[in-house]
Amino acid sequence: MAITITLGPNGQYHVNNGSGREQEPDIHFLPISGSTKLRRMLNETNELIVCPGVYDGLSARVAMQLDFKAMYMTGAGTTASRLGMADLGLAQLHDMKTNAEMIANLDPNGPPLIADMDTGYGGPLMVAKSVQQYIQAGVAGFHIEDQVLSKRCGHLAGKKVVSKEEYLMRLRTAKLTKDRLHSDIVLIARTDALQQHGYEECIDRLKAARDLGADVGLLEGFTSKEQARQAVQDLAPWPLLLNMVENGAGPVITTYEAKEMGFRIMIFSFASLAPAYMGIKSALERLKTEGVVGTPEGLGPRKLFEVCGLSQSMKIDADAGGLAFSNGV
Numbered sequence: 001m002a003i004t005i006t007l008g009p010n011g012q013y014h015v016n017n018g019s020g021r022e023q024e025p026d027i028h029f030l031p032i033s034g035s036t037k038l039r040r041m042l043n044e045t046n047e048l049i050v051c052p053g054v055y056d057g058l059s060a061r062v063a064m065q066l067d068f069k070a071m072y073m074t075g076a077g078t079t080a081s082r083l084g085m086a087d088l089g090l091a092q093l094h095d096m097k098t099n100a101e102m103i104a105n106l107d108p109n110g111p112p113l114i115a116d117m118d119t120g121y122g123g124p125l126m127v128a129k130s131v132q133q134y135i136q137a138g139v140a141g142f143h144i145e146d147q148v149l150s151k152r153c154g155h156l157a158g159k160k161v162v163s164k165e166e167y168l169m170r171l172r173t174a175k176l177t178k179d180r181l182h183s184d185i186v187l188i189a190r191t192d193a194l195q196q197h198g199y200e201e202c203i204d205r206l207k208a209a210r211d212l213g214a215d216v217g218l219l220e221g222f223t224s225k226e227q228a229r230q231a232v233q234d235l236a237p238w239p240l241l242l243n244m245v246e247n248g249a250g251p252v253i254t255t256y257e258a259k260e261m262g263f264r265i266m267i268f269s270f271a272s273l274a275p276a277y278m279g280i281k282s283a284l285e286r287l288k289t290e291g292v293v294g295t296p297e298g299l300g301p302r303k304l305f306e307v308c309g310l311s312q313s314m315k316i317d318a319d320a321g322g323l324a325f326s327n328g329v
């Protein structure tokens with residue numbers, strides 16, 4: 001007799017034992033962790049995993065509403081939204097971990113979250129602490145880089161990187177920490193050495209990172225499509241992540257081109273931040289000049305709260321016998 005188990009909306013399983021009647025399963029499934037989901041996507045498919053950059057709860061909710069299969073928490077966006085500052089190494093572990101934890105746990109059955117870990121925020125003890133906190137926060141994967149601690153956005157000039165030995169120490173610490181904690185969090189090794197030392201040094205650093213046990217490589221700031229394609233070939237079959245920053249250091253590469261080049265993960269750091277800036281600015285300009293924001297009809301509080309789980313929250317209350325929303329909202 002064939003038993004079919006299907007995963008329904010809201011993460012509930014339905015069991016059909018062949019009789020045509022659906023039963024409540026007496027086996028209980030735990031939600032699969034984000035790291036396991038991400039790892040399976042990497043190892044069991046050859047898809048390009050497209051991750052829109054998100055930087056707060058609302059941008060993450062929009063990515064989830066549109067059913068993206070994974071998301072990326074941008075450090076630049078986190079720094080801009082939580083600190084109101086530029087991406088110059090000002091966000092610390094607490095800022096990054098708190099933001100990542102909130103986003104990664106919005107929906108336990110939601111898409112896995114890759115989060116920026118910058119330099120790891122210090123020496124081996126800080127890197128170990130950062131990795132442990134990201135694991136506990138439910139982050140699925142993170143990238144750690146070789147810029148000096150007082151780092152800057154990878155698409156600005158004047159970057160400086162630490163020695164290869166120091167970089168490998170960061171990665172070794174990350175790998176040992178995740179192994180010690182029996183975590184399958186995806187470790188992404190990023191190098192920013194292109195500006196200062198050139199392409200060959202990047203490949204050398206990434207090969208060493210791969211040999212240390214990093215799961216994925218990230219060469220930051222490609223200057224041409226040819227270079228991006230070459231890196232995939234030089235490191236194959238090791239999976240590479242492409243960071244697409246439009247109007248950044250390199251050419252615009254679409255998801256279609258990246259897939260054809262052989263990249264496995266693609267993040268769009270500014271996918272939410274840049275449109276948010278444009279949208280907020282034009283609305284506030286209108287307020288200033290016309291005395292009204294001009295929000296399109298239909299976009300009232302209820303609609304916006306719905307994006308943020310209004311119905312699920314009301315259901316939790318009703319399921320518990322609460323009457324707080326029995327007359328609607």
Ligand SMILES: C[C@](O)(C(=O)O)[C@H](CC(=O)O)C(=O)O
Pocket residue numbers: 053073074075076077087116152153154155220243245248269270
């Ligand atoms: C990927 C990145 O680390 C980020 O924070 O999103 C940034 C993006 C940016 O500031 O352009 C980076 O590329 O350094």
